[in-house]
Amino acid sequence: MKPLLPLCLCASLLSACASPPAPAPDNRAFLTPGTSLVLPVPTLAQPLYRQQLLSARTQSGEHQLLAVLEADGRQLTLVGLTPSGIRLFRVSYDGEAVRTEQLSSLLGGTALPPVAQVVADVMLSYWPIPAWQTQLPRGWQLKDEGMVRRLRDPGGKLVSEIFYQDIGGEREPVRLVQHAFEYQLLMEKLAP
Numbered sequence: 001m002k003p004l005l006p007l008c009l010c011a012s013l014l015s016a017c018a019s020p021p022a023p024a025p026d027n028r029a030f031l032t033p034g035t036s037l038v039l040p041v042p043t044l045a046q047p048l049y050r051q052q053l054l055s056a057r058t059q060s061g062e063h064q065l066l067a068v069l070e071a072d073g074r075q076l077t078l079v080g081l082t083p084s085g086i087r088l089f090r091v092s093y094d095g096e097a098v099r100t101e102q103l104s105s106l107l108g109g110t111a112l113p114p115v116a117q118v119v120a121d122v123m124l125s126y127w128p129i130p131a132w133q134t135q136l137p138r139g140w141q142l143k144d145e146g147m148v149r150r151l152r153d154p155g156g157k158l159v160s161e162i163f164y165q166d167i168g169g170e171r172e173p174v175r176l177v178q179h180a181f182e183y184q185l186l187m188e189k190l191a192p
Contacts, residue, residue, distance in 0.1 A: 026097035029120035031140070031151065031159055032180040039120060040131040041095040042076040048126060053083075055186040066190070069122060078122060093119050117178075121185060124151065125162050125173035147171070 028036045048071040056063045065088060066081040075094040081087055090101045098116045124132070124142075129149075132142050139154025151160040163175040167189055176185040 026099075026116075027093070027095065029116040030114075030181075031120075031137070032153065035137055035140075035153070037135050037137060039093065039095075039098075039116070039123060040127055040135050042071060042093050042123070043073050043095075044071050044127065047072050051190040053188040053190055054080075055188075057184040057186070059182055069126075071126070076119065076122065078118065089115075091115050091119060117181070121160075121176055121178065124149070124160060125176060125187075 027039050029039055030036045048069065050067075050069040052067045052069065054065050054067045056065075064083055066083060066085070068077075068079040068081070070077045075092055078091045079087065080089045080091075088102070092099050098119050100115045129142055129144065136142060137154075141150075141152045143150055143152075147164045147166075149162040149164070150158060153159055159178075159180050161177045161179070162173050163177075164171045165174050166172075172189050173187050175187065178184070
């Protein structure tokens with residue numbers, strides 16, 4: 001009986017290794033390559049509607065698109081268009097899942113951030129800090145310091161910075177720097 005014990009133990013370990021990992025929830029985004037969180041619920045005190053020109057700078061180059069952002073209290077919707085108006089994608093988040101419709105093959109070779117990451121960036125830019133406090137992993141800090149919002153890991157390392165300007169009496173994000181994933185988003189407000 002004793003010779004079978006190591007064999008059974010090895011078999012159970014191998015079967016555990018062969019099992020696929022549990023799928024990640026569809027409402028998670030990564031703060032750094034090894035740290036994720038559940039996105040806050042997409043509700044705001046006031047509805048939000050923005051048309052913006054987004055310029056993304058990644059390691060693979062620069063990409064530009066028009067974005068229409070709408071948060072109606074039930075869900076967040078982000079639509080991406082080419083500068084000439086061709087619809088590229090539609091992303092929605094209802095608190096349960098991030099859903100994507102890629103409507104154009106023009107995105108094929110671009111190295112844009114993952115969709116949930118874009119939703120997290122939008123929410124980090126517009127959602128109030130209290131909405132994030134319960135979602136952040138232990139030790140993480142999100143603080144407004146004047147016209148800059150900074151996200152730091154437990155060691156104090158800067159992960160993201162969002163720069164704001166006063167535009168028409170409203171605090172509007174104009175640039176997001178994601179240090180952990182090495183990209184930058186420039187945001188130019190086109191309409192209210």
